[in-house]
Amino acid sequence: MSEMKTPFRLLITGALGQTGTELVQRGREAGYDIAAFTREDLDISDSDAVARAIAATVPAAVINAAAYTAVDRAESEPEAARAINSLAPGFIARACHEAGIPMFHISTDYVFDGMGSIPYPEDAPISPQGVYGATKAAGEEAVRRATPHHIILRTSWVFSAHGQNFVKTMLRLAGERDELNVVDDQRGCPTGAGDIADALLTIARLALEAPRDQAFPWGTYHFSNRGETSWCGFARAIVEGSATRGGRKVEVRGIATADYPTPARRPAYSVLDCGKIQRTFSIHPRAWEDALAETLDPLTNPAHRTEGRSK
Ligand SMILES: NC(=O)c1ccc[n+]([C@@H]2O[C@H](COP(=O)([O-])OP(=O)(O)OC[C@H]3O[C@@H](n4cnc5c(N)ncnc54)[C@H](OP(=O)(O)O)[C@@H]3O)[C@@H](O)[C@H]2O)c1
Secondary structure: OOOOOOOOEEEOOOOOOOOHHHHHHHHHHOOOOOEOOOOOOOOOHHHHHHHHHHHHHHHOOOOOOOOOOOOOOOOOOOHHEEEHHHHHHHHHHHHHHHHHHOOOEEEEEEHHHOOOOOEOOOOOOOOOOOOOHHHHHHHHHHHHHHOOOOOEEEEOOOOOOOOOHHHHHHHHHHHHOOOEEOOOOOOOOOOEEHHHHHHHHHHHHHHHHOOOOEEEEEEEEOOEEOOEEEEEHHHHHHHHHHHHOOOOEEEEEOOOOOHHOOOOOOOOOOOOHHHHHHHHHHOOOOOOHHHHHHHHHHHHHHHHHHOOOOO
16 A cells, blocks of 8 residues: 555554454554554443544544454343444444544444355345344444444454454364364355455545545445355365464364354355445455465464564
């Protein structure tokens, strides 16, 4: 991304999460003035604190990367999930609207029921299967109600070198066990948090640099990496990628969802159709395997950690 003329200030919530970390790092590299708020700095479920943070920072836009993302735990903590995923995005969007700035929000493929068999476009009917998906769907609605000047980016199966995610869990288990049993009948698309950050930063720049009198295509967009796989296919790629970088080669066996009961029901098929973001903003997602390779480098070779990203 080339340097922009005006260093727009972006307020980023959830700055220590997978996507938050990438937004802060890549945002600074792209020339934005980043005001990063971790959960400790700003609890997004506190509406007064949200308004105060925006008033004190005077950002050009807010990107909400904070969320309650524990899909299974949400089943037993619906109120906590609702406060963070449903109500808080509405507080942020309302404060943005009052400040006359746009809001960028992230949502999930888990708003869909997963009964489909072709990629879901943005206007496909939603029908979340669990508390997490339902609270995220309500958060989308709260944003739409509070301000027309929003981008809601639905994404899927997020991974990165930071925080908790499936890639790190599989690498840990591959170090401990000789065989991994992984669900093979849920299909979706793994997505690198850095790629989500790049997509959001690109749209933010287009929005902030757009002439005031020109209508901007605000709304809901799908963004994931390209391709699709099952959790088992994803696990195999992680283990193979790790093995080629010196890690243990362990067997990954496919199992059925029915053989791995979890508190939350998950969609069987949640591939997102990313045509709209490509047509509207010329954002062309790369293959999930390429994003995975970039993430495996620092995770499998500690020497990479001090070298920074190669991108
Ligand atoms: N992870 C996925 O597979 C996935 C898939 C589809 C969509 N998404 C969506 O993508 C977005 C980013 O996800 P991610 O995986 O980057 O999330 P993440 O790594 O779980 O990070 C979320 C961050 O939000 C923080 N947070 C939680 N409650 C907060 C509160 N009340 N106030 C302020 N911060 C709070 C968390 O802090 P603590 O760690 O201290 O709780 C964490 O740092 C979310 O909107 C998520 O719903 C994620």
